[in-house]
Amino acid sequence: MRLVIVGGSDAGISAGLRARELDPAVEVMLLLADRFPNYSICGLPFYISGETADWRDLAHQKLPDLESAGLELLMEHQVTSIQPEAKLVHATGPESRPVSLHYDKLIIATGAELVRPPIPGLDLEGVHLLHTMEDSFRVQAAGAALGGGRALVIGGGYIGLEMADSLTHRGLRVTVVEQLPAVMPTVDAELGNLVAEELGRHAVTVRTGVAVERIERIERNAGRLVATGSGGFEGEFDLVLVAVGVRPSADLAVAAGIEIGTRGAIRVNRCMETTVADVYGAGDCVETWHRLLQRPLYLPLGTTAHKQGRVAGERAVGGQAEFQGSLGTQVVKVFDLAVARTGLRQDEALHEGFQPVTTETRVWDHKAYYPGAHELTIRVTGDRRSGRLLGAQMIGHPAGQVAKRIDIFATALFHAMTVDGLSDLDLSYTPPFSAPWDPVQVAAQEWAREVPRAPAG
Amino acid sequence: MRLVIVGGSDAGISAGLRARELDPAVEVMLLLADRFPNYSICGLPFYISGETADWRDLAHQKLPDLESAGLELLMEHQVTSIQPEAKLVHATGPESRPVSLHYDKLIIATGAELVRPPIPGLDLEGVHLLHTMEDSFRVQAAGAALGGGRALVIGGGYIGLEMADSLTHRGLRVTVVEQLPAVMPTVDAELGNLVAEELGRHAVTVRTGVAVERIERIERNAGRLVATGSGGFEGEFDLVLVAVGVRPSADLAVAAGIEIGTRGAIRVNRCMETTVADVYGAGDCVETWHRLLQRPLYLPLGTTAHKQGRVAGERAVGGQAEFQGSLGTQVVKVFDLAVARTGLRQDEALHEGFQPVTTETRVWDHKAYYPGAHELTIRVTGDRRSGRLLGAQMIGHPAGQVAKRIDIFATALFHAMTVDGLSDLDLSYTPPFSAPWDPVQVAAQEWAREVPRAPAG
Numbered sequence: 001m002r003l004v005i006v007g008g009s010d011a012g013i014s015a016g017l018r019a020r021e022l023d024p025a026v027e028v029m030l031l032l033a034d035r036f037p038n039y040s041i042c043g044l045p046f047y048i049s050g051e052t053a054d055w056r057d058l059a060h061q062k063l064p065d066l067e068s069a070g071l072e073l074l075m076e077h078q079v080t081s082i083q084p085e086a087k088l089v090h091a092t093g094p095e096s097r098p099v100s101l102h103y104d105k106l107i108i109a110t111g112a113e114l115v116r117p118p119i120p121g122l123d124l125e126g127v128h129l130l131h132t133m134e135d136s137f138r139v140q141a142a143g144a145a146l147g148g149g150r151a152l153v154i155g156g157g158y159i160g161l162e163m164a165d166s167l168t169h170r171g172l173r174v175t176v177v178e179q180l181p182a183v184m185p186t187v188d189a190e191l192g193n194l195v196a197e198e199l200g201r202h203a204v205t206v207r208t209g210v211a212v213e214r215i216e217r218i219e220r221n222a223g224r225l226v227a228t229g230s231g232g233f234e235g236e237f238d239l240v241l242v243a244v245g246v247r248p249s250a251d252l253a254v255a256a257g258i259e260i261g262t263r264g265a266i267r268v269n270r271c272m273e274t275t276v277a278d279v280y281g282a283g284d285c286v287e288t289w290h291r292l293l294q295r296p297l298y299l300p301l302g303t304t305a306h307k308q309g310r311v312a313g314e315r316a317v318g319g320q321a322e323f324q325g326s327l328g329t330q331v332v333k334v335f336d337l338a339v340a341r342t343g344l345r346q347d348e349a350l351h352e353g354f355q356p357v358t359t360e361t362r363v364w365d366h367k368a369y370y371p372g373a374h375e376l377t378i379r380v381t382g383d384r385r386s387g388r389l390l391g392a393q394m395i396g397h398p399a400g401q402v403a404k405r406i407d408i409f410a411t412a413l414f415h416a417m418t419v420d421g422l423s424d425l426d427l428s429y430t431p432p433f434s435a436p437w438d439p440v441q442v443a444a445q446e447w448a449r450e451v452p453r454a455p456a457g
Numbered sequence: 458m459r460l461v462i463v464g465g466s467d468a469g470i471s472a473g474l475r476a477r478e479l480d481p482a483v484e485v486m487l488l489l490a491d492r493f494p495n496y497s498i499c500g501l502p503f504y505i506s507g508e509t510a511d512w513r514d515l516a517h518q519k520l521p522d523l524e525s526a527g528l529e530l531l532m533e534h535q536v537t538s539i540q541p542e543a544k545l546v547h548a549t550g551p552e553s554r555p556v557s558l559h560y561d562k563l564i565i566a567t568g569a570e571l572v573r574p575p576i577p578g579l580d581l582e583g584v585h586l587l588h589t590m591e592d593s594f595r596v597q598a599a600g601a602a603l604g605g606g607r608a609l610v611i612g613g614g615y616i617g618l619e620m621a622d623s624l625t626h627r628g629l630r631v632t633v634v635e636q637l638p639a640v641m642p643t644v645d646a647e648l649g650n651l652v653a654e655e656l657g658r659h660a661v662t663v664r665t666g667v668a669v670e671r672i673e674r675i676e677r678n679a680g681r682l683v684a685t686g687s688g689g690f691e692g693e694f695d696l697v698l699v700a701v702g703v704r705p706s707a708d709l710a711v712a713a714g715i716e717i718g719t720r721g722a723i724r725v726n727r728c729m730e731t732t733v734a735d736v737y738g739a740g741d742c743v744e745t746w747h748r749l750l751q752r753p754l755y756l757p758l759g760t761t762a763h764k765q766g767r768v769a770g771e772r773a774v775g776g777q778a779e780f781q782g783s784l785g786t787q788v789v790k791v792f793d794l795a796v797a798r799t800g801l802r803q804d805e806a807l808h809e810g811f812q813p814v815t816t817e818t819r820v821w822d823h824k825a826y827y828p829g830a831h832e833l834t835i836r837v838t839g840d841r842r843s844g845r846l847l848g849a850q851m852i853g854h855p856a857g858q859v860a861k862r863i864d865i866f867a868t869a870l871f872h873a874m875t876v877d878g879l880s881d882l883d884l885s886y887t888p889p890f891s892a893p894w895d896p897v898q899v900a901a902q903e904w905a906r907e908v909p910r911a912p913a914g
Contacts (some may be wrong), residue, residue, distance in 0.1 A: 012895060021906075040824065040826075040888065040893075041889055042886070042887060043824060043827070045824075046826065046827050046889075051827060051828055052826040052827060054826075057825070057826035058826055060892075060893070070671075079792065097728060105523075108501040139750075154632035185810075204572075214507035223482065254762070261761070271800060291883070300503050301720065301886075302886060302893045303883065303885075303886045303893050303894075304883070305893075306893040306894060307880070307881070307883075310880070313782055314737070317822070324881035325883070326883050327883040329883045329884060329885045330885055330886070330887075331885035331887050331890060331891075333887055333889045333890065337791045338890065340885050342885070367497065367561055368499060369500055369503065369504075369509040369511075370500070370503050370508060370509060370517055371513035372509055395576050397666075398889070399856065401858045401860065401861040403603065403858065403885050403887070403891060404858040404862050404864070404865065404885075404890075404891075405861050405864075406885050407861070407864075407884045407885055407895070408864050408865065408868055409881075410882065410883050410885065411865055411868040411869060411872075411882055411884075412868060414881075414882055414883065415868075415872045423764070423767070423780075424781035424871075425864075425867065425868055425871055426760065426761070426764075426782070426783050426784040426785075426799070426867050426871065427786060427864045427867060427868075428760075428761065428786045428788035428797050428799070428860050428861075428863050428864055428867065429742060429759060429788065430499060430787075430788050430789050430790055430860070431497065431500045431503060431759045432500055432503075432790045432855070432858035433788055433790065433795065433855065433861075434788075434860060434861075435517075436467060436517070436759045436760050436762075436763040437760075438864070449478070453579070
């Protein structure tokens with residue numbers, strides 16, 4: 001039995017490892033376009049900042065480990081087409097050598113590609129889109145050479161803000177431009193504004209409601225770029241980084257006659273099967289089943305890619321795993337803040353036909369009488385009709401265990417708990433780390449006070 | 458309607474506040490023996506260490522807040538008897554003034570009292586049992602006066618170890634003596650030994666398998682005590698602290714004809730009703746419903762006291778809350794370690810008729826390529842037959858979010874998840890805080906590899 005996997009990042013590697021774990025007899029051949037299997041794309045900002053000195057450390061698992069787990073890696077193999085009727089994958093290897101592989105099962109894990117906004121000047125030297133390892137080598141080199149220079153980050157989403165942090169750490173003076181009224185649009189503007197304040201505290205200039213319209217080279221200074229945009233935005237920069245989002249890399253699947261679902265992502269069911277027999281999909285190139293909404297969305301996240309890959313790998317060797325769905329749980333570090341969310345925000349919940357109510361609570365991460373307490377801001381969204389928890393957002397110092405506190409909400413959401421029910425959870429407490437009611441429960445109780453339910457008695 | 462509450466600590470205050478929140482018309486009279494309502498007993502080690510400078514900060518809520526919430530507090534009132542037939546509570550107030558109160562509903566929240574081990578010499582000056590605020594004032598004063606002196610802590614449970622940390626912080630040289638083979642018997646000896654190593658790194662002498670048999674005053678040095686015990690243990694100390702556990706304060710209930718359940722605790726159902734009409738119980742004086750075992754245990758914890766108090770307060774005013782059960786979730790900080798557990802350990806699970814398997818996993822709290830990663834040790838206990846999660850223990854640097862990672866296990870246990878199912882949870886990830894599979898999931902996957910289940914396919 002031969003399993004061929006197209007793509008060597010999170011989903012592909014995860015699939016291959018799971019298949020081999022369950023069935024050591026399966027032959028797993030994995031084709032990847034570059035020579036960097038299993039690299040943590042999420043780690044690039046920390047390599048560029050200098051916090052991670054050696055890019056080789058970014059690999060989740062190193063090549064010898066992958067090989068000893070039984071994965072046969074064909075690096076620098078660009079897959080050109082898939083022929084499902086003949087069960088063939090065609091690729092171009094090093095030195096343009098054509099390669100054709102027969103498969104019994106195929107997993108497509110081609111990931112996502114960066115959106116290139118229609119801004120004239122994106123091809124100029126000094127303008128970067130960050131996606132591959134090669135991109136990051138270029139930005140790292142440029143950043144290191146430009147200590148004290150000026151950088152523009154186009155896009156105030158989580159990657160843009162991680163890069164603002166990263167380039168500041170490198171010694172650059174950074175400006176972030178975001179089209180929407182607040183940065184970090186994955187959380188409510190109230191929290192986005194707290195993130196903007198944190199950026200300001202670290203000398204990052206934030207311009208919201210601004211669209212960059214043009215990037216040009218300055219004649220009198222060959223190394224410099226000028227960016228102009230709406231609202232009279234104009235600035236000179238040594239480096240421009242574009243981070244305005246990603247879209248699924250699905251061209252290969254489309255050409256093979258595989259059906260496409262929401263937002264251009266490959267349609268898959270919860271067994272990670274595409275619409276073509278013996279072909280699975282996983283990761284940033286496919287739709288993601290949303291556990292709360294019970295329908296597919298496009299929600300590319302590394303955690304999800306790992307889970308979907310694991311399911312696809314298990315299915316490919318005859319296992320019965322099912323993808324249990326995403327809640328869009330995510331966290332990002334921006335300077336001394338952790339910003340996290342899970343589930344739906346107020347506006348998303350409203351759009352989905354719920355009767356959402358969102359409350360905001362400020363609460364110490366642990367008993368304030370013990371040194372080092374940090375204030376957390378927690379937003380809880382619940383459904384007025386059913387009392388059900390719909391989502392939560394949290395922001396605060398990383399030492400306030402924001403990342404794993406959002407996971408308490410995420411685990412509660414996974415089990416469709418009511419907001420009120422959170423108070424029943426038996427959570428750990430000692431004064432240096434929490435309070436007898438954990439901040440998560442304090443926020444839930446605040447919501448319940450705001451939304452009194454008919455007394456059950 | 459008058460609700461009388463006996464006890465002014467976590468359970469009693471929690472009950473009173475909840476009753477007033479749901480029914481602002483209820484009259485809540487709360488009798489407490491001392492003049493320190495709503496004090497965080499869990500905070501005493503940090504007051505004694507000096508980390509919390511002002512003992513007044515230890516109150517969960519301050520007196521004016523309690524009063525403005527509508528609680529009428531009768532301080533320094535020692536309740537002497539309860540007459541359920543007449544619905545009367547008799548107490549002795551300040552200046553030995555007798556007080557009798559009629560109640561419509563009564564909540565007994567008398568807490569626990571310290572176990573006094575049968576060691577001759579416990580009444581000597583310089584020997585302390587730590588339970589009340591007055592006790593802690595004495596220990597704090599003694600500790601502050603004895604900088605550089607030697608302290609003996611009898612009992613290596615979580616309070617004993619917190620006090621070892623606390624007194625070391627105060628400048629004392631501390632010895633901990635524990636009868637069992639390892640300290641921190643709430644977790645497996647493997648983790649208890651890691652705690653002992655941490656104590657050693659901070660110059661605390663740890664003697665396990667040793668029972669202290671006698672404490673005597675040294676004639677030649679009036680301020681010093683000599684403690685002798687099994688295994689040839691002998692040492693001179695300036696201060697001795699006894700922390701060998703607590704038992705329910707249930708005498709009042711017994712005298713009133715209220716039924717007693719497990720280990721001397723007041724018998725209650727999940728509505729927190731005692732066996733006598735209109736009398737509820739909550740906190741360290743009552744039995745606690747164990748969610749996993751589905752039967753009552755004696756499991757005194759501050760978090761549980763708050764929850765049970767809240768249920769009792771709600772029930773007393775006609776609400777329908779039910780206590781959803783404890784999992785024994787707890788965490789303690791010992792120097793630079795957080796030690797946490799939830800659910801059952803291997804031996805407990807075996808004793809309960811499960812077919813438990815426990816695996817131990819060492820895993821970085823976040824991607825090791827990002828600075829500041831700490832290794833966590835996680836023990837997962839699951840049932841071989843059903844695959845169900847039974848419990849988890851975790852130890853590591855507090856920055857590794859140990860306290861809130863145990864809560865992911867606790868929330869999973871609350872929902873009776875399988876160990877395998879943990880990998881389906883959508884948990885947050887960014888390299889500075891986690892990995893695409895959170896350490897909780899890495900440990901669960903390790904367990905699942907150890908305990909292969911019949912393939913579902």
